[in-house]
Amino acid sequence: MAHSAENVTASRPAGEPLLRVENLVKHFPITQGILFKKKVGAVKAVDGVSFELHRGETLGIVGESGCGKSTLAKLLMRLETPTAGRAMLKGKDIFKVSGSELRRMRRNIQMVMQDPYTSLNPRMTVGDIIGEPYEIHTEVAPKGDRQRRVQELLELVGLNPEHINRYPHQFSGGQRQRIGIARALALKPEIIVCDEPVSALDVSIQAQVINLLEKLQGELDLSYIFIAHDLSVVRHISDRVGVMYLGKMVEVGTDAEIYERPTHPYTQALLSAVPVPDPDARAHRDVIRLVGDVPSPANPPSGCRFRTRCWKAQERCSVEEPLLIRRGVEPHPSACHFAELRQVVG
Amino acid sequence: MTDIHVSSSPTGSGGRHLLEVKDLYVEFHTRDGVARVINGVSYHLDPGETLAVLGESGSGKSVTAQAIMGILDMPPAKIPGGQILYKGENLLAMSEEKRRQVRGKEISMIFQDALSALNPVFPVGWQISESLRTRAGMSRKDGLKRAVELMDLVKIPAAKARIKDYPHQFSGGMRQRVMIAMSLAMDPKVLIADEPTTALDVTVQAQIMDLLGDLRRDLNMGLILITHDLGVVADVADRIAVMYAGRIVEHADVRSVYKHPAHPYTEGLLDSIPRLDSKGTELATIKGLPPNLMRPPTGCAFHPRCKYAKAVCTTETPRSLDLGHGRTSACHFAKEMLDGTLR
Numbered sequence: 001m002a003h004s005a006e007n008v009t010a011s012r013p014a015g016e017p018l019l020r021v022e023n024l025v026k027h028f029p030i031t032q033g034i035l036f037k038k039k040v041g042a043v044k045a046v047d048g049v050s051f052e053l054h055r056g057e058t059l060g061i062v063g064e065s066g067c068g069k070s071t072l073a074k075l076l077m078r079l080e081t082p083t084a085g086r087a088m089l090k091g092k093d094i095f096k097v098s099g100s101e102l103r104r105m106r107r108n109i110q111m112v113m114q115d116p117y118t119s120l121n122p123r124m125t126v127g128d129i130i131g132e133p134y135e136i137h138t139e140v141a142p143k144g145d146r147q148r149r150v151q152e153l154l155e156l157v158g159l160n161p162e163h164i165n166r167y168p169h170q171f172s173g174g175q176r177q178r179i180g181i182a183r184a185l186a187l188k189p190e191i192i193v194c195d196e197p198v199s200a201l202d203v204s205i206q207a208q209v210i211n212l213l214e215k216l217q218g219e220l221d222l223s224y225i226f227i228a229h230d231l232s233v234v235r236h237i238s239d240r241v242g243v244m245y246l247g248k249m250v251e252v253g254t255d256a257e258i259y260e261r262p263t264h265p266y267t268q269a270l271l272s273a274v275p276v277p278d279p280d281a282r283a284h285r286d287v288i289r290l291v292g293d294v295p296s297p298a299n300p301p302s303g304c305r306f307r308t309r310c311w312k313a314q315e316r317c318s319v320e321e322p323l324l325i326r327r328g329v330e331p332h333p334s335a336c337h338f339a340e341l342r343q344v345v346g
Numbered sequence: 347m348t349d350i351h352v353s354s355s356p357t358g359s360g361g362r363h364l365l366e367v368k369d370l371y372v373e374f375h376t377r378d379g380v381a382r383v384i385n386g387v388s389y390h391l392d393p394g395e396t397l398a399v400l401g402e403s404g405s406g407k408s409v410t411a412q413a414i415m416g417i418l419d420m421p422p423a424k425i426p427g428g429q430i431l432y433k434g435e436n437l438l439a440m441s442e443e444k445r446r447q448v449r450g451k452e453i454s455m456i457f458q459d460a461l462s463a464l465n466p467v468f469p470v471g472w473q474i475s476e477s478l479r480t481r482a483g484m485s486r487k488d489g490l491k492r493a494v495e496l497m498d499l500v501k502i503p504a505a506k507a508r509i510k511d512y513p514h515q516f517s518g519g520m521r522q523r524v525m526i527a528m529s530l531a532m533d534p535k536v537l538i539a540d541e542p543t544t545a546l547d548v549t550v551q552a553q554i555m556d557l558l559g560d561l562r563r564d565l566n567m568g569l570i571l572i573t574h575d576l577g578v579v580a581d582v583a584d585r586i587a588v589m590y591a592g593r594i595v596e597h598a599d600v601r602s603v604y605k606h607p608a609h610p611y612t613e614g615l616l617d618s619i620p621r622l623d624s625k626g627t628e629l630a631t632i633k634g635l636p637p638n639l640m641r642p643p644t645g646c647a648f649h650p651r652c653k654y655a656k657a658v659c660t661t662e663t664p665r666s667l668d669l670g671h672g673r674t675s676a677c678h679f680a681k682e683m684l685d686g687t688l689r
Contacts, residue, residue, distance in 0.1 A: 203402060203618060204631070205635075207632075208631045229548065235621075236620030255625060259622065275577030275580060276580065276581075276622055278604060290549045290553075293518075293550065
């Protein structure tokens with residue numbers, strides 16, 4: 001395993017990352033009153049997240065619901081405007097560009113949605129759905145060329161090109177997700193944000209879609225931001241993994257670092273909670289059970305946000321916020337004052 | 347945990363089981379034709395044990411449970427054959443009046459989505475105690491008192507203070523606990539949990555599974571756990587019944603299934619899930635799609651997706667083969683699968 005970790009580091013391009021996100025913040029205001037809206041607070045959905053994404057790499061982002069993963073995805077798609085922070089795509093801040101430059105930028109980051117049943121318009125044919133991006137970005141494919149392009153895309157994602165005139169309801173869940181992937185590929189993006197792309201699919205279909213995503217990455221040199229709550233899936237597909245808790249990144253590292261040498265207590269608890277499909281592992285697994293639920297992001301705990309559920313919490317955790325920096329124990333960054341190595345996955 | 351299942355065969359020759367489904371058939375009559383969703387399902391459950399029913403969507407795992415509970419909409423559903431024996435009595439032959447006495451009181455069920463299963467306009471305490479008031483004849487005051495006890499039992503913190511809260515004031519995990527408390531109100535002997543943790547986060551899922559396991563042990567209930575998650579099953583189940591296209595294709599104790607699957611579908615499922623404890627290269631997949639139950643394939647329903655399929659599989663429906671120790675597999679080549687000689 002250590003060997004493959006080195007490979008990942010070595011294969012990572014030493015130069016400029018494709019996307020560099022710096023201190024991204026998104027607060028949703030909570031208002032009161034009807035006529036004179038008064039801001040009474042804010043839901044701190046994403047609260048200072050930084051990471052880098054390199055070409056051809058998959059960055060997995062895991063965390064419980066409400067930790068800000070999907071808001072992060074929306075920010076990167078520029079569907080939401082950040083409260084603060086920047087995201088540099090090839091040296092340009094994606095939140096600063098506008099007009100035709102913004103349109104060109106949007107081509108470069110595309111998204112695969114979670115639910116293939118609601119993210120495809122039931123009244124449009126598959127050809128129209130996949131070809132719709134060309135209506136907006138006419139320069140990518142001239143009108144006469146579109147049908148051929150769409151059919152190529154269908155073939156690329158493993159669907160029958162002759163089914164171009166069918167409607168979404170004529171496809172199964174896994175096939176629909178392939179349509180969603182084809183649509184995301186239409187504009188030849190370099191980055192695809194996948195927000196829980198397989199969580200709505202059956203187990204036997206999940207593997208097909210994961211394999212497809214990996215195949216496409218190899219063929220088209222794509223970079224993925226892969227958001228999911230299923231830690232096994234994330235481990236399988238990711239080169240690096242970021243763990244989020246209440247709007248903050250608490251630990252980042254290669255897949256081997258996060259899964260085999262986690263140092264943040266939240267990562268350890270999260271990993272320990274994942275059921276492993278091996279009845280014999282029941283006995284000798286290190287079980288950490290967190291108590292309670294994730295606190296409200298409108299009123300997060302002071303200092304370390306995880307301290308209310310952490311078994312290591314001390315005085316210092318409530319006053320001083322731990323930074324996501326390299327701690328002595330491990331070479332990868334961890335946002336815990338008392339970071340220590342604990343192996344939880346057998 | 348008592349190991350009672352070793353000597354008993356699934357058809358129940360070794361004494362009476364708490365709950366026994368015998369050769370059950372369910373079909374749905376729709377405008378487009380008849381969908382045969384359950385095709386001869388048999389399983390049994392004893393007190394204090396956990397039976398996991400594993401299957402993908404459309405495999406019939408939930409419909410079987412609904413048939414046991416008697417909450418199938420008929421029509422369109424129809425039960426043309428089979429028996430559901432609870433303590434030796436056939437539920438399907440009972441009068442509706444008598445069946446009501448079993449439902450909720452003897453056999454109880456919790457559902458996947460607690461938010462939509464709970465009534466949003468009543469406080470949780472009222473909902474938990476509803477069956478106590480209407481069926482056990484308790485007064486409101488006594489009912490609420492018992493509701494607090496039940497909420498304590500499912501480890502809802504500050505139960506007394508939260509009894510007047512509404513479902514939306516609870517988090518997802520707590521809502522599921524409220525549902526469990528409600529289902530336990532009448533001290534059922536059998537609890538059916540239909541995907542109880544699918545909508546929950548992993549940390550909360552672990553809490554709920556621990557709770558269900560503890561309750562099963564402490565109250566000596568039989569637990570039927572319906573799920574598609576092979577990980578959850580491995581952690582809590584004693585026995586597994588794997589369903590595909592309305593049939594149980596494999597039935598065995600949990601260790602045997604994971605070590606040596608005796609049906610190609612089970613093997614395919616196990617190979618296709620990514621593992622937390624290792625990073626493989628490419629996932630093995632089960633090719634194709636689950637069958638359309640309006641037009642099921644001839645022979646073995648799994649043959650179009652099976653990598654071992656032979657000529658006989660396309661013509662002859664395999665019968666459930668007894669492999670000993672309560673183990674069955676509905677594959678023509680189950681013995682070869684176990685030997686590892688099937689190619």
